[in-house]
Amino acid sequence: MCLAIPGRIVSLDPDEPGEATAEIGGVRRRVNVDLLREEGVGPGDWILVHVGFALSKVGEEEAREQLRLLAMLGEDGVPEPDPGGGEGGDPDATY
Amino acid sequence: MRHIDVYRNSDLIAGLLGRIRRQVDPARTYRIMEVCGGHTHAFHRFGLPDLLPSNVELIHGPGCPVCVLPRGRIDQGLAMAEEPGVILTAFGDMMRVPGTLGSPLRARASGRDVRAVYSPIDALRLAEANPDRRVVFFAIGFETTAPATALTVLLARRKRVENVSVFCNHVRIVPALEALLAPPGAGLDGMIGPGHVSTVIGSLAYEFIPRDHGIPVVVSGFEPLDLLQAVLLLIERINEGRADLVNAYRRAVPDGGNAAALAAMDRVFEERDSFEWRGLGRIPWSALRLREEFADLDAERWFPPPDAGDGAPDDSPCGRVLRGLMRPTSCPLFGGECSPEHPIGALMVSSEGACAAYHAYRRGEPAAT
Amino acid sequence: MSRLPRSPIIEMADGAGGKASRRLVEGTIVPLLGDAWKGTLADSAVLDIGPGRLAMTTDAFVVRPLRFPGGSIGELAVNGTVNDLAMAGAGPVALVAALVIEEGTAVETVEAELRALGEAAGRAGVPVVGGDTKVVEHGKGDGLYVSTTGLGRVLEGVALGPDRVREGDRVLLSGPIGDHGITILLARGEVDLEADLRSDSRPVWPLVRPLLEEDPGAVRWLRDPTRGGVASALNELARDRGLAVVLEEAAIPVREPVRGACELLGLDPLHVANEGQFLAVVAPGAADRLLDRLRSIPGGEGAAIVGTLREGPARAVLAETPYGGTRIVDLLEGDPLPRIC
Numbered sequence A: 001m002c003l004a005i006p007g008r009i010v011s012l013d014p015d016e017p018g019e020a021t022a023e024i025g026g027v028r029r030r031v032n033v034d035l036l037r038e039e040g041v042g043p044g045d046w047i048l049v050h051v052g053f054a055l056s057k058v059g060e061e062e063a064r065e066q067l068r069l070l071a072m073l074g075e076d077g078v079p080e081p082d083p084g085g086g087e088g089g090d091p092d093a094t095y
Numbered sequence B: 001m002r003h004i005d006v007y008r009n010s011d012l013i014a015g016l017l018g019r020i021r022r023q024v025d026p027a028r029t030y031r032i033m034e035v036c037g038g039h040t041h042a043f044h045r046f047g048l049p050d051l052l053p054s055n056v057e058l059i060h061g062p063g064c065p066v067c068v069l070p071r072g073r074i075d076q077g078l079a080m081a082e083e084p085g086v087i088l089t090a091f092g093d094m095m096r097v098p099g100t101l102g103s104p105l106r107a108r109a110s111g112r113d114v115r116a117v118y119s120p121i122d123a124l125r126l127a128e129a130n131p132d133r134r135v136v137f138f139a140i141g142f143e144t145t146a147p148a149t150a151l152t153v154l155l156a157r158r159k160r161v162e163n164v165s166v167f168c169n170h171v172r173i174v175p176a177l178e179a180l181l182a183p184p185g186a187g188l189d190g191m192i193g194p195g196h197v198s199t200v201i202g203s204l205a206y207e208f209i210p211r212d213h214g215i216p217v218v219v220s221g222f223e224p225l226d227l228l229q230a231v232l233l234l235i236e237r238i239n240e241g242r243a244d245l246v247n248a249y250r251r252a253v254p255d256g257g258n259a260a261a262l263a264a265m266d267r268v269f270e271e272r273d274s275f276e277w278r279g280l281g282r283i284p285w286s287a288l289r290l291r292e293e294f295a296d297l298d299a300e301r302w303f304p305p306p307d308a309g310d311g312a313p314d315d316s317p318c319g320r321v322l323r324g325l326m327r328p329t330s331c332p333l334f335g336g337e338c339s340p341e342h343p344i345g346a347l348m349v350s351s352e353g354a355c356a357a358y359h360a361y362r363r364g365e366p367a368a369t
Numbered sequence C: 001m002s003r004l005p006r007s008p009i010i011e012m013a014d015g016a017g018g019k020a021s022r023r024l025v026e027g028t029i030v031p032l033l034g035d036a037w038k039g040t041l042a043d044s045a046v047l048d049i050g051p052g053r054l055a056m057t058t059d060a061f062v063v064r065p066l067r068f069p070g071g072s073i074g075e076l077a078v079n080g081t082v083n084d085l086a087m088a089g090a091g092p093v094a095l096v097a098a099l100v101i102e103e104g105t106a107v108e109t110v111e112a113e114l115r116a117l118g119e120a121a122g123r124a125g126v127p128v129v130g131g132d133t134k135v136v137e138h139g140k141g142d143g144l145y146v147s148t149t150g151l152g153r154v155l156e157g158v159a160l161g162p163d164r165v166r167e168g169d170r171v172l173l174s175g176p177i178g179d180h181g182i183t184i185l186l187a188r189g190e191v192d193l194e195a196d197l198r199s200d201s202r203p204v205w206p207l208v209r210p211l212l213e214e215d216p217g218a219v220r221w222l223r224d225p226t227r228g229g230v231a232s233a234l235n236e237l238a239r240d241r242g243l244a245v246v247l248e249e250a251a252i253p254v255r256e257p258v259r260g261a262c263e264l265l266g267l268d269p270l271h272v273a274n275e276g277q278f279l280a281v282v283a284p285g286a287a288d289r290l291l292d293r294l295r296s297i298p299g300g301e302g303a304a305i306v307g308t309l310r311e312g313p314a315r316a317v318l319a320e321t322p323y324g325g326t327r328i329v330d331l332l333e334g335d336p337l338p339r340i341c
């Protein structure tokens, strides 16, 4: 019902509080992070972006937890992957 | 891409599918509703429905803001574009959606200034760049999108931008679910809770579903592994007869939601006592409008609309699909009179619409009941 | 050496056929085309082209903005047309170009595009043998429209077309998709995104020719997936031929920023336009050899075998996911629009 995608904060805008630049799969966009001011965000944090606004922080610990569970559920002895799997600007990355 | 690719891991997907196959009881069916159109789209995009056991039936819910918008509201928005000096901005999703007199794209083709934007902020920037024009933002979306509109309104106020206004069509998910689940209901065994709206309202918002309606809810993300995990958790619960609420999208969804987002919405919007939904009819307290304080930024006060809609749940095929009572492929118009080139209902044009998803990804599948 | 018309902007008189017109054509256009210009300014070009089959194509170019990372309208106007010839198995022989300029457009802009057109023609090895210029009133055009018509000679022994395609044939793709369409989308500035991305605009004949020479009979169908992307090109084939095209989703090369932009804007890379790639349907037995050949050519390193022709479901394009799911890849209705749902 709403497309949102994880991105990483590159920098906070020093002139406009609440504005940041985020990188989302090799694309940069200005993102409003005002809704996360209580938790506080900074460069390197992963956020979930919807229509140019950050809605929540992507929790690394929770992600790892879920992947651990998923690896276990499969029961096929698949090694537990890292949330960053597949990352890295490989120019020939497939989709 | 981090936090995406790993949830498309083939080995894990295969493992989870195996687990699901072992868990299903062949003697029964599992009617699972994915509330969110984004989930519908994702299921099809990743080719998952074919991989699930055939007695797991996915029912599409009303979580597509474009599909539930009555045609009268689209007509109203397009009427605003007729006013002199107006630039009508809308999300790309809206551009092909038909009102009674055509779509925003058609209005553009006949000379109206209608533009697609990615963010409400882009509409505000457009207003700043065109001080001699009046920019109307056709706001749609559930509580996921409403905070973005709210912050944009507050920003417009702070920057004293006066030539921008919001045509507010924001709707609330919980009243829609209540309407859907109210007797006679759609005969569901479980529900996949929408993911992104929950970042704002929190997963706890669905507590009433297991409690009052006796079916389990699993809040899920949008990647193949998220979706399969939700299906598995639901099947386990349905087998055990356990109705509870699980937040399986913890990496993004806090149980309590986003307080700042809720506060921004509360600051800018108030609930309408009633709003018409396509297919579901009028639902009390199900939509938002700008508070009196922001009347100067409210497009409905710039251009007061005529009263529209009689409020009866419509019994058109679209309405039945939206309520989970009929599959798109069972609609007599599907693929013939109604197609993406000549859509009759928004369900056929919105990328999240169940009919569009079936048409795009599952054409040729025998019509099921 | 370019003698500017007296005004820094184009005026109606420049296209009226009088003195100003002549000054524009002789003083600006012809010199800027440089060595690529082989015309005479007579009403028609007369070509001596010898025996063989000819291919002829025409295309009109409208693009906003006129310049974008990795290309511009002048360059596209050459590459687009020579690529259409290449898809018929033809090397370019001659090109004519028509410009429709909006009154008020900076002369500088027109000059830059003419230079780009001349250089692109040089790179593609095709002479420009004639042209025309018209000026339309201010507000009646997007600065500049270019239309080009190309003539090409079909390589001997080549027979291409949907009727030659057989079940079991493989689909070859020349490189990563979506670069052009996403570059243009970002260059328009409407979605406020930035990425290190360039249009893939280039002539593909240098990649196609060696394949055809290697084994003319094994190459059965060629198409450049421009507007509507790979999905549209293959859907047309599937419909024309009554077969299914089954893509292996994981094999389709897509660069990271294109993927990122598509995820963010809810687009499918298969629907995004390309200006420097081509699809080839080839005989199954020759596929690996032709792929190796393509990869050995500079600019062909990113090529991949991405799919197979199957009997059914007839007239459809399917994508198979690595975990065994399939979905239908449909035609796109109109232009890709960013979506939020």
Ligand code: SF4
Pocket (backbone or CB within 6 Å): B317, B318, B319, B321, B328, B331, B332, B333, B334, B335, B338, B339, B343, B344, B345, B346, B347, B348, B355
């Ligand atoms: S096929 Fe068309 S008319 Fe039928 S339910 Fe879907 S959108 Fe409505």
